[in-house]
Amino acid sequence: MSAFPACLVVDDETDIRELLVLTLERMDIRADSASSLSEAMHLLKKGQYGLCLTDMRLPDGSGLDLVNRIAQDYPGLPVAVITAYGSAENAVSALKAGAFDYLTKPISLKQLRPLVQSALKLSAADKANASEDTGALKLIGNSPAIQHVRSMIEKLSRSQAPVYISGESGSGKELAARLIHQHSSRRDGPFIAVNCGAIPENLMESEFFGHKKGAFTGAIQDKEGMFHAAKGGTLFLDEVADLPLAMQVKLLRAIQEKKVRMVGGTQEESVDVRIISATHKNLSVLMERGEFRQDLYYRLNVIELKLPALRDMPEDIPMLVDALLAKQCREQNRPIPTLSPEASHMLARHSFPGNVRELENVLERALALCDGNTITVDDLLLDQDASAHAPSARSAPEDEGLPLPDYLEHIEKTAILNALEKTQHNKTAAAKLLGVSFRTFRYRLSKLGLSKDTD
Numbered sequence: 001m002s003a004f005p006a007c008l009v010v011d012d013e014t015d016i017r018e019l020l021v022l023t024l025e026r027m028d029i030r031a032d033s034a035s036s037l038s039e040a041m042h043l044l045k046k047g048q049y050g051l052c053l054t055d056m057r058l059p060d061g062s063g064l065d066l067v068n069r070i071a072q073d074y075p076g077l078p079v080a081v082i083t084a085y086g087s088a089e090n091a092v093s094a095l096k097a098g099a100f101d102y103l104t105k106p107i108s109l110k111q112l113r114p115l116v117q118s119a120l121k122l123s124a125a126d127k128a129n130a131s132e133d134t135g136a137l138k139l140i141g142n143s144p145a146i147q148h149v150r151s152m153i154e155k156l157s158r159s160q161a162p163v164y165i166s167g168e169s170g171s172g173k174e175l176a177a178r179l180i181h182q183h184s185s186r187r188d189g190p191f192i193a194v195n196c197g198a199i200p201e202n203l204m205e206s207e208f209f210g211h212k213k214g215a216f217t218g219a220i221q222d223k224e225g226m227f228h229a230a231k232g233g234t235l236f237l238d239e240v241a242d243l244p245l246a247m248q249v250k251l252l253r254a255i256q257e258k259k260v261r262m263v264g265g266t267q268e269e270s271v272d273v274r275i276i277s278a279t280h281k282n283l284s285v286l287m288e289r290g291e292f293r294q295d296l297y298y299r300l301n302v303i304e305l306k307l308p309a310l311r312d313m314p315e316d317i318p319m320l321v322d323a324l325l326a327k328q329c330r331e332q333n334r335p336i337p338t339l340s341p342e343a344s345h346m347l348a349r350h351s352f353p354g355n356v357r358e359l360e361n362v363l364e365r366a367l368a369l370c371d372g373n374t375i376t377v378d379d380l381l382l383d384q385d386a387s388a389h390a391p392s393a394r395s396a397p398e399d400e401g402l403p404l405p406d407y408l409e410h411i412e413k414t415a416i417l418n419a420l421e422k423t424q425h426n427k428t429a430a431a432k433l434l435g436v437s438f439r440t441f442r443y444r445l446s447k448l449g450l451s452k453d454t455d
């Protein structure tokens with residue numbers, strides 16, 4: 001038998017119980033079984049388990065009761081619930097209550113194997129966790145807001161539930177998603193990040209699910225999609241609000257059924273992928289406007305992780321400045337300059353609408369401009385950003401001597417060029433900074449005749 005601690009199977013139907021125990025034993029995992037909530041609690045007290053599988057309906061309670069009891073008394077133990085086919089609500093409530101994952105009836109070995117393997121890795125990761133450094137990625141800051149994010153990341157790493165990360169542009173949503181992945185049982189699997197706003201609409205289905213040779217003109221061979229690439233790992237859907245409605249329906253199906261079908265394919269294929277999504281837009285407002293499907297919203301937003309804006313945790317700015325400067329100097333192989341007291345003060349007071357990304361950019365620019373030893377207020381170029389480039393919001397068209405349409409165009413051009421400058425001409429980042437999708441950004445660039453200047 002394997003070194004993996006036993007699994008506890010809880011189901012009141014003898015046939016299912018026996019089938020599960022046999023299947024687990026075939027996977028080299030010892031299994032005990034219980035037919036009720038009380039019997040399960042009794043066995044949990046006596047034994048050491050590495051995973052619990054429970055049916056939703058038990059004679060003396062529900063699977064959810066068991067999930068709650070385990071979360072309270074045995075917080076390290078992953079529990080997966082078994083739900084009837086198509087009962088998405090049950091699966092979602094179980095995940096919200098802290099279940100590690102769910103299985104839908106009829107249970108197949110294909111479903112069970114990755115789940116058990118994930119649970120196994122989670123136990124192993126747990127043991128290694130305390131001492132191990134999980135690489136260079138780190139969420140810097142000590143404010144209560146960041147500490148809360150850190151503890152949420154730790155909790156979310158222990159689950160397979162879809163996570164929806166909200167927060168302003170540049171506030172660290174992708175960083176948080178990577179950290180969840182790195183601390184989870186999936187950490188040896190891939191982390192695939194997709195910017196939903198940057199994929200042309202006509203290629204979207206094939207990019208997500210792959211295509212078969214001949215499915216459309218140009219499909220010269222079978223090609224796997226991003227769901228395949230993320231198998232056994234995490235798929236991070238950034239800017240999920242930019243998904244067109246037709247694609248939202250297909251994504252919902254894939255998440256619900258844990259299966260995908262290639263464009264031009266006839267067969268569905270199981271994919272074991274954890275979804276983490278993010279956007280800086282307000283998804284619930286988009287949902288109310290009918291621009292984002294409600295069912296997909298509830299499916300993605302099983303657990304929400306909110307990232308604070310940098311202006312809401314100004315006490316973290318000095319620590320971030322030190323750490324980011326040290327990192328950039330390490331990368332550039334140069335000594336770390338000091339900051340003049342005025343420069344430190346100015347950074348601590350700045351509102352950073354572009355959050356930590358903006359701070360990174362300000363510091364990078366300051367490093368390039370400073371004399372090598374000291375970063376001064378002048379090297380930060382903070383005031384110049386606010387005043388020199390953009391016309392003042394209060395100045396009226398007539399002050400600029402322009403008719404209204406030209407004046408508006410002028411403002412838009414200025415805002416776009418400023419955003420491009422701030423992001424070192426990274427169009428994806430500039431679009432995010434301005435709060436528009438990549439598609440809209442590209443369209444505006446060409447409309448305003450800026451495409452060539454910015455390539």
Ligand SMILES: Nc1ncnc2c1ncn2[C@@H]1O[C@H](COP(=O)(O)OP(=O)(O)OP(=O)(O)O)[C@@H](O)[C@H]1O
Nearest residue numbers: 139140168169170171172173174175280356357432
């Ligand atoms: N608390 C933090 N500690 C260290 N680095 C951070 C922190 N928050 C953000 N960063 C860094 O700031 C940059 C922007 O973060 P990230 O790309 O994760 O933001 P985002 O919220 O996903 O942005 P967008 O909405 O534009 O996609 C990254 O380089 C990231 O590593």
